[in-house]
Amino acid sequence: MTTTAKPDAVGVARTRIEGRDKVTGAARYASEIPFTELAHGWLVLSTIARGRIRAIDDAAVRALPGVLTVLHHGNAPRIKDDVIGALGRPDPIVEVFQHDRVPHAGWPVALVVAGTSEQAREAAEALVVTYDEEPHDVSFDADKEGAYVPQDAETVKGDVEAELAASTVVLDAAYTTPEQHHSAMEPHAVTVRWDGGRLEVFDSNQGSKWVADDLANLFSLDLSAVRVRSEHVGGAFGSKGLRSHHVAAVMAATELQRPVRIALTRRQVFAITGYRSPTAQRVRLGADADGRLRAFAHENRSMTSTLREFVEGSAGFGRTMYDSVAHHSVDRVVPADVGTPTWMRAPGEAPGSFAVESAMDELAEKLGMDPIALRVRNEPTAGPISGLPFSSRNLLACFEEGARRFGWADRDPRPRVRREGNRLIGTGVAACTFPSGAAPSTASVTAEPDGTFTVRITAADVGTGARTALTVLAADALDTAPERVHVRIADSDFGAAWVAGGSMGTRSWGWAVMAAARDLREQLTLRGTEIPAAGVTVTTNTAELIAQLAQKERYAFGAQFAEVAVDVTTGEVRVTRLLGVFAAGRIVNPLTARSQLVGGMTWGLSMALHEEAVRDETFGSHVGADFAGYHFAANADVPVIEADWVPDEDPDDPVGIKGVGEIGIVGTAAAIANAVWHATGSRQRHLPIRPDRVLLAEADRAGHDA
Amino acid sequence: MSPAETSTSSAVTLNINGEKHTLPVDHRTTLLDALRERLDLTGTKKGCDQGQCGACTVLVDGRRAVSCLQLAVAAEGREITTIEGVAQGDRLHPVQQAFVELDGFQCGYCTPGQICSALAVLEEHAAGWPSAATEDVRPEAGPPPLTPEEIRERMSGNLCRCGAYVSIVQAVARAAAQTTDGAKEQVA
Numbered sequence: 001m002t003t004t005a006k007p008d009a010v011g012v013a014r015t016r017i018e019g020r021d022k023v024t025g026a027a028r029y030a031s032e033i034p035f036t037e038l039a040h041g042w043l044v045l046s047t048i049a050r051g052r053i054r055a056i057d058d059a060a061v062r063a064l065p066g067v068l069t070v071l072h073h074g075n076a077p078r079i080k081d082d083v084i085g086a087l088g089r090p091d092p093i094v095e096v097f098q099h100d101r102v103p104h105a106g107w108p109v110a111l112v113v114a115g116t117s118e119q120a121r122e123a124a125e126a127l128v129v130t131y132d133e134e135p136h137d138v139s140f141d142a143d144k145e146g147a148y149v150p151q152d153a154e155t156v157k158g159d160v161e162a163e164l165a166a167s168t169v170v171l172d173a174a175y176t177t178p179e180q181h182h183s184a185m186e187p188h189a190v191t192v193r194w195d196g197g198r199l200e201v202f203d204s205n206q207g208s209k210w211v212a213d214d215l216a217n218l219f220s221l222d223l224s225a226v227r228v229r230s231e232h233v234g235g236a237f238g239s240k241g242l243r244s245h246h247v248a249a250v251m252a253a254t255e256l257q258r259p260v261r262i263a264l265t266r267r268q269v270f271a272i273t274g275y276r277s278p279t280a281q282r283v284r285l286g287a288d289a290d291g292r293l294r295a296f297a298h299e300n301r302s303m304t305s306t307l308r309e310f311v312e313g314s315a316g317f318g319r320t321m322y323d324s325v326a327h328h329s330v331d332r333v334v335p336a337d338v339g340t341p342t343w344m345r346a347p348g349e350a351p352g353s354f355a356v357e358s359a360m361d362e363l364a365e366k367l368g369m370d371p372i373a374l375r376v377r378n379e380p381t382a383g384p385i386s387g388l389p390f391s392s393r394n395l396l397a398c399f400e401e402g403a404r405r406f407g408w409a410d411r412d413p414r415p416r417v418r419r420e421g422n423r424l425i426g427t428g429v430a431a432c433t434f435p436s437g438a439a440p441s442t443a444s445v446t447a448e449p450d451g452t453f454t455v456r457i458t459a460a461d462v463g464t465g466a467r468t469a470l471t472v473l474a475a476d477a478l479d480t481a482p483e484r485v486h487v488r489i490a491d492s493d494f495g496a497a498w499v500a501g502g503s504m505g506t507r508s509w510g511w512a513v514m515a516a517a518r519d520l521r522e523q524l525t526l527r528g529t530e531i532p533a534a535g536v537t538v539t540t541n542t543a544e545l546i547a548q549l550a551q552k553e554r555y556a557f558g559a560q561f562a563e564v565a566v567d568v569t570t571g572e573v574r575v576t577r578l579l580g581v582f583a584a585g586r587i588v589n590p591l592t593a594r595s596q597l598v599g600g601m602t603w604g605l606s607m608a609l610h611e612e613a614v615r616d617e618t619f620g621s622h623v624g625a626d627f628a629g630y631h632f633a634a635n636a637d638v639p640v641i642e643a644d645w646v647p648d649e650d651p652d653d654p655v656g657i658k659g660v661g662e663i664g665i666v667g668t669a670a671a672i673a674n675a676v677w678h679a680t681g682s683r684q685r686h687l688p689i690r691p692d693r694v695l696l697a698e699a700d701r702a703g704h705d706a
Numbered sequence: 707m708s709p710a711e712t713s714t715s716s717a718v719t720l721n722i723n724g725e726k727h728t729l730p731v732d733h734r735t736t737l738l739d740a741l742r743e744r745l746d747l748t749g750t751k752k753g754c755d756q757g758q759c760g761a762c763t764v765l766v767d768g769r770r771a772v773s774c775l776q777l778a779v780a781a782e783g784r785e786i787t788t789i790e791g792v793a794q795g796d797r798l799h800p801v802q803q804a805f806v807e808l809d810g811f812q813c814g815y816c817t818p819g820q821i822c823s824a825l826a827v828l829e830e831h832a833a834g835w836p837s838a839a840t841e842d843v844r845p846e847a848g849p850p851p852l853t854p855e856e857i858r859e860r861m862s863g864n865l866c867r868c869g870a871y872v873s874i875v876q877a878v879a880r881a882a883a884q885t886t887d888g889a890k891e892q893v894a
Contacts, residue, residue, distance in 0.1 A: 015806050022814030023802040023821060025749015025789035032748035117743065118734045185753045185761055185815040185867050234751070234815025235867050266754040463813030463868045595809045595870060602869030627758035627865060636839075636862040638871040640854070 009472035009482045013591035017468045017487070018232070018461070027232045030204035031189035031263045038191070039068055040117040041252050041262040042124035043245060044110040045271055046102045049620025050136035050337045053100040056110055057128045064126060066119030071251055072110040073097045079247065085214040086207070087241065087499070091340045092307040093272060094218065096244045097251070102131065103306055104138075104338050105621035106271030111248040113260060136337040138620045140278055140303045147301065147334045150311050155319055155385050158326030160284070163295035167286025170295075171363045175283065175355040175685045177669075179303075179613040180276040182344050183632055186234020187269045192249040193259035199250065201228040206236045207499030209458040212492035214242045219250060230490040236462040238343035238501060239273045270625035274342030275613065277302040277312040279351040283359035291369050291377040296324035298356060304333045305340040312341060314352030320553055321356065321433055323380035337620060343501060345603055346662040349434055350669075354607075354687060357430035357670030362683065370413065371429050371674070372399050372559075383553040391552040391653060394583035395431060397646040398559035402429075402581040405642075406561040416681040423565040425576075426679025432667030436554040436585065436658035437504045440543035442495035443512035445474065445520045446535040452484045454535070455516075459489040459509040460500040464661055465592030466509065473510045473588060477517035487513075495539070503556070503659030506588060508542070511655045516540035545654065556648075556658040558582035560601070562671040566679045568698055571691030573676055575605050578641040578668070583648035585658030593660045597643035600664020605641075606633035608669035609688050718782045722747065723791025731778045738762045740778035741788060749789035749818045753865070760864035763819035764788050770826035770863075789818035792825065801825055801881040810877035812868035820864045824878045827860045828885060852882050 021027035046053075058070040076097035083090060096108045109129055114120035137144075164170055191202040199221065205211045205228070212228040215221075233240065245262040253260040264273070279302050286295035302312035315329040344350075364371040379396060382389055403409065411427055412418070418425035443457040455474045461467040467487055475482040488494070498508035520538040527536065563577040580601050587593045610631045614623040623629060643664065650656060673684045682697035711717060711730075719728045720740065731740055738755070741747040741764075750773055753761030757775040764773045765787035792799045801824045804810065811817040831852055836843040839859035840850045850856060857875045866874065 015809065018814070019806040019811075020798070022811055022817050023789075023798065023805050024793055025747070025818045027814055028748060029751075029815065031752075032742065034746055116732060117739065118732045122734075183867050185759065185813065185865065186751070187753070233813060235813040237867070263752070266756065266758075463811075465812070591809050592812075595812055595868075595873065598872050599812060599869030602871065606869075626756060627754055632865070632867065633869070633871075634862045634865060635871045635874065636858045638858070638869075641872050 006479065006481065009475045010588050011590070014468055014472060014589050015591065016465055017471060029186055029232045029234050030191060030202050030230065031261055033191060033202050035191065035193060035259040037258045039113050039115060039252070039256060039258055039260045040120040041111050041113045041249055041260050042120035043108050043248060043262065043264070043268060044112060044124050044127050044129065045268060046105060046107040046109050048102055048131045048133045049105040049138065051102050051131045051133040053102065053109055054130040054132050061112060061123045061127045064119070064123045066115040067123045068113045068115065068256055069252060070110060070112050070127065071097055071248065073100050076251055079218045080220060083214060083217040085217065086210045089308065090214050090242050091342070093244050093339065094242050094247050096247050105619060106339060108244045108248065108272060111252060113252045113256065136620045138336050138338050138615050138617055140334055140336060142280065142301060144334050147332050149330060149332050150309055153311060153313070153331040155327065155329050157385060160295045160297045160326040160328045163326040164284060164286040167294045168289045169287050169363065169366045171285045171359055171366060173283055173359055173362060173685060175281045175358060177279045177351040177354055177687045179278045179615070180344060180607065180611045181270055181613055181630055182237040182239040183630065184235030184237055184239060187264045187266055188240065188243055188245060188273055189261065189263035190246050190249050191259060191261040192253040194253060194257060197225065199226045201226065201246070203228050203230045204233045205230045205240045206460050206462055206501055207458070208460065208490050208492040209496050210499050211242045211246065215246060215250060218247060226492065228492040230460055233460060233462040236500060237345045238347065243273055267625045270622055272339060274340065276344035276347065277304065277341040279312055279314050281314055281355035283355050285359055285363045287363060287367060291367050291374045293322060293324035293378050294326065296322055296327045298329045300352065301332045301334060303338065303341060304335050305338050306335050308340045309333060310341045312351060313348035314355065316348050317352030317356050319385045320383055320555055321431065322378045323384040327384060345600065346434060346665045349662070349666045350607065353430065353432055353667045354669045354673070357667050358673050358685065361428065361670070361674040361677065372403060372408065375399065375431055386553060388551055388553050391554045392583070392648050392650040393555070393557060394646055394648045395557040395559065398557060398581040398583050401646055402559040402561050402579055406579050415678050422567050422569045424568060424679040425563070425565050426675045426677065427561065427563045428671045428674025428678055430560045430667035430670035430674060432558040432560055432663055433555045434503055434663040434666055436507065436556050437502055438511060438546050439498035439504055439508045440541060440546055441497035441508045441512040442539060442541045443509065443516040444494070444537055444539040445513070445516040446537040447520060447524060447531050448535045449531045449533055452486060453478055453480065455485060455487045455513055456494040457489060457509050457513060458492055458494045458497040459505060461489060462500045464500065464505060464596060465589055466500065466505055468592060469506050469588040470509055470513050474513050474517055477514040478521065503662045507655055507657040507659050510588070510657055511545065512540060512542045514655065515542055515545060550652060556582060556584040556663045558663055558667065560667040560671040562675040564672060564675040564679055566676060566694060571694035573609055573689050573694060575609070575672055576639050578605065578639065580643045580664060582643065582645045582663060584645055584660050584663060585648050586656035587645055588657060594643050596660045597664040598641045600662060601641050601643060601668050602633055602638055603665040604668020605638060605672065607665065607687060608672040610637065612688050716779055718779050720778065720781055720786060721784065722786045723788060733777070733779055735778045736774050737776040737778050737781045738773040741773065747788050747790055751815050751818055753816065760823060761816050761819040763822045763864060765822055765826060768829065770823050789821060792821060800884045801878070804877035804880040808873045808877045808880065810874045811870050816864060816866045820861070820866065820874055823861060823864045824881065827857070827878065828882055830860070852879065854879065
């Protein structure tokens with residue numbers, strides 16, 4: 001081991017280790033690993049939204065060219081239905097072909113397997129399934145029966161009603177966000193085979209050990225009998241956990257005893273891989289004349305399925321963001337005959353921040369205060385609900401730096417005063433925050449005889465740059481050059497580790513890698529310099545280290561600035577500038593961290609202006625479940641976006657990394673909506689800010705002015 | 707009629723990256739599936755299979771095309787370039803190099819399509835083709851300046867969900883500057 005002082009690799013911009021493979025087409029994703037005798041599976045999804053399967057006429061389909069098998073509830077093997085995995089009970093949609101009930105449109109009712117994908121698709125489309133249809137309800141109304149408050153979904157401090165009554169200025173406004181879809185560019189896909197008594201799964205997921213263990217438990221297999229690998233993942237954003245295609249593929253590979261691949265179509269991805277629930281939110285704020293909050297009340301309603309409770313916890317946003325004499329926040333859920341929603345980039349915080357940060361802007365307007373000054377006035381010194389200290393909270397530094405760069409001081413606060421031809425110009429601002437958690441993970445580091453090191457951890461690189469970040473973290477911990485460190489990830493055989501989710505990946509995995517590297521260095525010091533042919537390996541788990549962490553409010557923060565141009569003749573909103581300044585702990589790789597933040601802000605722009613999945617209440621399924629019907633931001637929709645950060649250190653934190661995957665989307669839509677108000681003088685409280693909504697607001701103004 | 711020639715399949719010869727491949731294909735097989743499933747050229751990606759995302763973009767006779775909307779049997783006799791044929795051996799094309807250096811991708815799944823599109827954008831621009839962002843579209847106006855607006859517009863057939871557009875635009879601009887400089891050097 002080298003002992004000469006070397007510059008840190010952490011903090012230096014570094015291109016992705018797999019960059020060359022990705023730009024030359026050499027990187028292989030889940031459905032791109034060749035196998036002889038590969039069979040292709042095609043899922044058949046229900047065409048009704050609720051009812052029972054009366055019959056599946058598979059005989060005719062089995063006779064079609066190339067068809068190998070047809071699996072459905074009448075012939076599929078039984079699997080366990082009470083599995084509790086690393087992230088709770090899997091969505092019951094994974095328990096495919098176990099009964100004749102159809103709980104929502106697009107429920108998987110059969111799998112057709114054939115020699116080629118063309119044969120499988122033709123046979124799947126030819127399969128006749130008859131149903132006994134029952135009435136369904138996919139609506140999301142406040143007064144719908146069955147709405148309830150889930151466990152731990154409500155916090156109360158003080159008397160909000162009394163404080164509202166005592167406030168000089170009160171704001172009471174309702175906001176909505178629509179159903180949104182992850183739309184990772186790589187549709188979910190899996191290839192499964194039995195190999196020497198072991199189930200081998202080539203997957204696209206956010207956590208290979210998580211998927212492996214859930215699969216093993218569902219099929220009553222030893223945990224060691226399942227190996228899941230997920231080398232490259234073409235985007236995930238919360239949607240790539242265990243899904244129905246995994247289970248169906250295992251069933252088929254088991255029956256046929258040959259490799260089976262299932263690659264979902266884009267339309268199927270919309271139907272069966274989860275989505276972000278729509279939200280309906282009400283925010284009530286009461287303040288003294290100087291802007292200090294007396295009352296903060298945030299009520300949120302989201303949708304869940306009849307199968308599993310999923311809460312889009314938007315009401316959580318304010319619990320750490322703003323202090324107030326009285327504080328109330330609650331999430332309610334409404335079950336409907338729909339697929340279960342799931343985590344999608346900044347679950348809770350993305351829609352929650354839209355409502356709260358819009359409301360703060362409205363309150364600032366009512367108070368005649370600068371919106372940044374209002375936030376400064378309400379900056380808490382400790383967790384508003386918990387009373388715990390913040391590990392670090394550098395929100396105001398973000399506003400300061402952002403305001404300086406954006407030229408905020410020169411802004412005329414009056415709305416509708418800047419016009420360029422048909423376009424009204426405005427600027428807006430919003431705050432953002434996202435939790436910074438850590439979860440136990442296992443990493444091993446091997447000192448090889450040739451002087452290099454091999455790191456193994458079941459991390460996932462879903463485009464975050466995790467592979468590269470872990471390499472430089474390991475290099476610094478080993479006091480060696482990154483070129484001498486080989487990081488291997490995304491293989492369930494490497495042991496349990498946190499998933500790529502919750503902005504906790506780099507923090508959790510990096511911690512484990514650094515801990516294992518430190519333990520290895522100690523071992524090597526004791527052993528001397530000679531490394532045996534098999535190398536010296538140390539495996540470390542961080543459970544104990546994480547348990548020792550002091551109780552604090554651990555969050556990243558940021559300030560989002562937006563400039564928009566609103567064409568009052570077409571109603572089109574164009575974002576012309578976005579700037580985000582973040583306090584997100586230690587930045588491991590500035591190049592890829594900036595990409596994460598800019599990517600999140602791009603999502604925020606897309607959420608503000610474009611994304612909206614619409615359900616047909618008659619059929620219970622999506623209208624236009626494709627990239628024409630569901631538009632997310634294309635290149636021409638996106639202007640120059642700048643993301644940067646301020647120093648954000650916590651001397652008590654052993655890793656100091658906070659995570660940058662999600663905070664970029666938080667607050668962005670509010671900053672844009674606030675800019676639209678500044679441009680036009682009209683509030684846009686419902687996303688996306690479509691041209692028709694802008695034109696209606698303009699017509700309203702004209703009506704009032706007339 | 708060979709065994710490959712039936713009412714539902716034909717033998718085709720595809721010219722891909724300068725190499726000829728003769729294979730029997732199901733008439734329903736798209737060029738994209740022939741590349742991915744039959745020829746193990748998996749660099750070309752399937753993002754939507756319906757011409758909306760651009761991940762499957764390849765060059766057909768020098769022009770960009772979405773390979774999911776083209777049948778393999780219809781591609782016979784065409785010169786097809788996929789992402790695997792863009793680099794010169796170990797030497798990355800300037801567009802590829804710029805994507806790596808400026809982090810013009812994250813998950814990498816739309817990247818081959820973005821790069822193939824970018825190659826065509828540079829050609830189309832050099833040939834004077836206007837876009838919706840072009841202010842002066844008169845033929846005699848010549849190629850418009852390749853501004854960020856021009857690049858955004860011309861690259862909008864390729865979706866990227868990770869949100870890498872900002873650096874994609876920078877990468878295409880850098881590659882354009884380099885290839886133009888290269889051309890100037892050659893002329894000089």
